[in-house]
Amino acid sequence: MRYGFWTPVFGGWLRNVPDEHMEATWGYTKRLCQRAEKVGYDLTLIAELNLNDIRGTDQPALDAWSTAAALAAVTETLELMVAVRPNFHHPALLAKQAANIDRISNGRLALNVVSSWWREEAESYGLQFDEHDVRYKRTQEWLRVVDGLWRQDRFSFDGELYKLKGAICEPKPVRKPVIYAGGESEAAKKMIATQCDAYVMHGDEVDVIKGKIADMKARRAREAPDAPPLTFGMAAYAIVRDSDAEAQAEVERITSLDPEAPGFANFDQWLSGTQLERELGLVEYSVSNRGLRPQLIGTAQAIKDRIAAYEAAGLDLLLLQMSPQYEEMDRFAGEVIH
Numbered sequence: 001m002r003y004g005f006w007t008p009v010f011g012g013w014l015r016n017v018p019d020e021h022m023e024a025t026w027g028y029t030k031r032l033c034q035r036a037e038k039v040g041y042d043l044t045l046i047a048e049l050n051l052n053d054i055r056g057t058d059q060p061a062l063d064a065w066s067t068a069a070a071l072a073a074v075t076e077t078l079e080l081m082v083a084v085r086p087n088f089h090h091p092a093l094l095a096k097q098a099a100n101i102d103r104i105s106n107g108r109l110a111l112n113v114v115s116s117w118w119r120e121e122a123e124s125y126g127l128q129f130d131e132h133d134v135r136y137k138r139t140q141e142w143l144r145v146v147d148g149l150w151r152q153d154r155f156s157f158d159g160e161l162y163k164l165k166g167a168i169c170e171p172k173p174v175r176k177p178v179i180y181a182g183g184e185s186e187a188a189k190k191m192i193a194t195q196c197d198a199y200v201m202h203g204d205e206v207d208v209i210k211g212k213i214a215d216m217k218a219r220r221a222r223e224a225p226d227a228p229p230l231t232f233g234m235a236a237y238a239i240v241r242d243s244d245a246e247a248q249a250e251v252e253r254i255t256s257l258d259p260e261a262p263g264f265a266n267f268d269q270w271l272s273g274t275q276l277e278r279e280l281g282l283v284e285y286s287v288s289n290r291g292l293r294p295q296l297i298g299t300a301q302a303i304k305d306r307i308a309a310y311e312a313a314g315l316d317l318l319l320l321q322m323s324p325q326y327e328e329m330d331r332f333a334g335e336v337i338h
Contacts, residue, residue, distance in 0.1 A: 237291030
């Protein structure tokens with residue numbers, strides 16, 4: 001199993017806890033990532049949202065790509081998986097920018113391609129917002145352009161959304177960055193099976209993840225038989241404690257509803273688009289990316305056993321959230337990874 005963590009570009013992951021003691025600042029981010037590679041983490045995911053959907057839209061949110069460039073220069077081993085939303089970045093310019101960051105990092109850059117979902121954000125910045133299927137059509141073309149520029153000396157493209165004439169990307173990446181992507185719709189799965197290197201999933205139970213992995217392996221074999229096998233990652237929120245009682249007390253603390261929390265106003269709107277019961281919905285709302293579903297909660301040995309079950313199901317990578325990140329990351333590394 002490879003171990004990754006989310007860089008807390010939003011200043012935290014908990015919607016019901018006002019202060020998680022991890023600021024959305026470059027200083028905290030630099031210290032966290034430098035410590036992470038020393039204690040055994042393989043990768044960090046740098047999310048990209050210009051509005052902060054965890055702490056409130058008026059709160060600080062670090063820019064993903066300038067943060068990634070800075071981290072490339074001050075880390076040595078961490079893979080830098082940077083989220084990118086095609087409707088926010090022209091593919092030819094992003095290909096050039098990404099290649100340069102990959103060079104700075106000596107080949108440690110990866111992309112997490114996110115087919116942007118937040119209408120309010122796009123419209124507030126005056127950017128194109130695509131409806132669901134159009135988003136994936138854009139992403140398919142976008143990936144073809146980026147890949148072409150990384151592989152060819154001069155690249156031309158005549159698509160519905162993008163057109164290039166003899167474009168050049170030099171210097172090229174040290175190696176072609178790994179393309180990660182997630183999604184649960186048919187459009188997303190087809191795109192990932194044919195154009196990506198890795199499938200990243202929201203947190204879920206072992207059997208659910210096992211089924212998703214089997215489905216995507218079959219899609220890959222059917223739709224891109226000559227491509228290398230996909231690798232598989234999953235988001236999870238981790239709580240390591242000396243006893244189950246202590247771990248459950250922490251779960252209670254972070255999921256206790258605070259109606260005054262900045263993000264609560266969006267809760268009913270979010271819930272209306274799901275099939276969840278309201279109480280389950282409240283728990284899902286409290287921690288992002290369905291992070292509590294994998295149940296990486298309890299003693300170190302219990303969590304190790306749980307991770308072994310995911311590994312047996314075909315999972316290759318855990319993308320962990322913790323709070324406060326620096327302290328809990330150290331605990332997890334010392335008691336679970338090593």
